[in-house]
Amino acid sequence: MSGTTHIVGLGVAGLSAAVRLAERGLPVTLYDGAKVAGGRCRSFHDARLDCAIDNGNHLLLSGNRSALSYLDLLGARDELEIQPDARFDFVDLESGERWQVALNRGALPLWLLDREKSIPGVRLRDYASALRFPFASQTATIDGLSKSRTSTRTNGKDMLYQRFWEPMSWAVLNTTPDRASARLMWAVLRETFARGGAACRPMIARRGLSETFVDPALAYLAARKIQPFFNEPLKEIGIEGDRITRLDFAERSVLITPADRVILALPRAQMAKLMPEISVPDGDAAIVNAHFRMQEPLTGAQAVPLLGLVNARTHWIFTRGAIISLTISAADALGLDRLPEEEFLPLLWDEVKVALRLPAEASYAAARLIRERRATFDQSPASVAKRPKTRTAFENLYLAGDWTDTGLPATIEGAIRSGAMAAKAISK
Numbered sequence: 001m002s003g004t005t006h007i008v009g010l011g012v013a014g015l016s017a018a019v020r021l022a023e024r025g026l027p028v029t030l031y032d033g034a035k036v037a038g039g040r041c042r043s044f045h046d047a048r049l050d051c052a053i054d055n056g057n058h059l060l061l062s063g064n065r066s067a068l069s070y071l072d073l074l075g076a077r078d079e080l081e082i083q084p085d086a087r088f089d090f091v092d093l094e095s096g097e098r099w100q101v102a103l104n105r106g107a108l109p110l111w112l113l114d115r116e117k118s119i120p121g122v123r124l125r126d127y128a129s130a131l132r133f134p135f136a137s138q139t140a141t142i143d144g145l146s147k148s149r150t151s152t153r154t155n156g157k158d159m160l161y162q163r164f165w166e167p168m169s170w171a172v173l174n175t176t177p178d179r180a181s182a183r184l185m186w187a188v189l190r191e192t193f194a195r196g197g198a199a200c201r202p203m204i205a206r207r208g209l210s211e212t213f214v215d216p217a218l219a220y221l222a223a224r225k226i227q228p229f230f231n232e233p234l235k236e237i238g239i240e241g242d243r244i245t246r247l248d249f250a251e252r253s254v255l256i257t258p259a260d261r262v263i264l265a266l267p268r269a270q271m272a273k274l275m276p277e278i279s280v281p282d283g284d285a286a287i288v289n290a291h292f293r294m295q296e297p298l299t300g301a302q303a304v305p306l307l308g309l310v311n312a313r314t315h316w317i318f319t320r321g322a323i324i325s326l327t328i329s330a331a332d333a334l335g336l337d338r339l340p341e342e343e344f345l346p347l348l349w350d351e352v353k354v355a356l357r358l359p360a361e362a363s364y365a366a367a368r369l370i371r372e373r374r375a376t377f378d379q380s381p382a383s384v385a386k387r388p389k390t391r392t393a394f395e396n397l398y399l400a401g402d403w404t405d406t407g408l409p410a411t412i413e414g415a416i417r418s419g420a421m422a423a424k425a426i427s428k
């Protein structure tokens with residue numbers, strides 16, 4: 001195959017496309033508008049915390065086969081800390097209850113029969129609502145399929161909804177369950193929970209997102225003499241008939257020869273601006289992360305890699321060394337993305353102290369709130385229906401990115417798979 005593939009956008013989608021093409025020995029030229037690669041999946045040094053933090057807390061599951069295959073290609077699987085078991089600790093800040101969801105390894109969900117391993121307040125028959133998800137229509141929402149008049153209630157609350165569907169909707173789709181696509185939720189359940197505990201072991205970057213997903217890809221490319229161009233924002237795209245003929249970056253234009261191809265691995269909003277003729281999902285959804293740096297690394301029971309919170313503003317707590325990081329998903333829909341940092345951090349710290357059983361007088365050395373307003377696209381059925389395919393009406397243009405039609409939600413797994421799909425389509 002002759003010609004070069006020009007890849008614009010070096011988040012994990014663009015990097016995934018680049019390494020897959022490089023693996024096949026195909027020439028690539030890479031560009032990103034920022035001064036570093038990684039996009040939304042990267043680490044950086046935070047001056048206030050005086051340490052490196054991730055742009056957002058990222059959780060993967062062992063069923064994320066595209067992410068694992070990408071890391072295997074790069075020799076970087078060890079950068080992920082893969083928990084030995086599919087075990088998730090939870091605390092309900094209203095009732096004070098603590099529990100563990102612990103899936104057995106096989107696909108037969110025996111854990112549902114064991115009170116010690118399943119969700120308290122939920123009966124076996126309540127889980128029957130999950131059986132509706134494989135048949136979800138394109139317009140179905142999680143609320144539409146999960147709410148049931150017959151499910152077990154405590155103080156009037158549907159416990160399965162409150163302790164499973166709602167947290168899953170926030171965590172997986174970054175969208176409230178009244179709006180979140182049930183079909184996308186099923187795509188994740190099918191590749192993880194439905195395959196049993198072996199596919200549900202939590203995976204978290206051991207050192208940081210850049211060390212795991214970005215630096216090894218850049219090293220893999222550098223070993224093949226491929227050096228990306230950074231600080232090259234794409235401003236305009238030249239089109240003649242059904243072909244891309246020119247990429248106009250801020251400082252220069254690149255001519256696309258008849259043998260060349262282009263992969264645009266840009267965020268949704270950039271794509272909408274640059275090529276209004278391509279269908280893109282409607283809007284974005286925010287995630288807020290708070291980071292607290294302690295004087296000393298956490299130890300013992302407080303050093304939980306991951307803790308889910310119910311009836312709290314915080315959805316998840318991650319700990320790594322002396323850093324406690326919180327995730328609040330769907331923060332805009334929940335009205336939690338605009339509180340001033342000085343008001344919000346103390347509220348969140350109070351939740352941390354209860355959740356991690358820290359003494360009431362416990363304090364932190366430094367803290368930081370990060371609002372990512374465009375964390376993912378809005379994953380409602382109407383918006384999902386607008387996701388474009390890898391191949392476009394333009395003969396030499398391919399798309400990648402977590403918002404393209406991978407069949408998966410906007411996650412690292414979805415983004416990496418989208419890049420692999422674009423590389424595969426080009427290699428055919």
Ligand SMILES: Cc1cc2nc3c(=O)[nH]c(=O)nc-3n(C[C@H](O)[C@H](O)[C@H](O)COP(=O)(O)OP(=O)(O)OC[C@H]3O[C@@H](n4cnc5c(N)ncnc54)[C@H](O)[C@@H]3O)c2cc1C
Nearest residue numbers: 009011012013033039040056058059233234401402411412
């Ligand atoms: C706070 C937060 C928490 C998250 N939590 C999780 C999680 O727990 N688990 C999970 O799997 N996923 C999570 N995600 C989602 C995950 O980070 C994304 O799905 C993934 O990183 C998207 O990768 P991408 O390559 O598609 O897009 P991006 O990372 O957005 O990459 C796009 C690239 O294009 C570049 N670019 C933009 N405009 C231009 C231009 N005009 N010209 C040239 N280059 C340009 C950008 O600099 C960027 O490098 C989270 C995201 C956030 C923000």
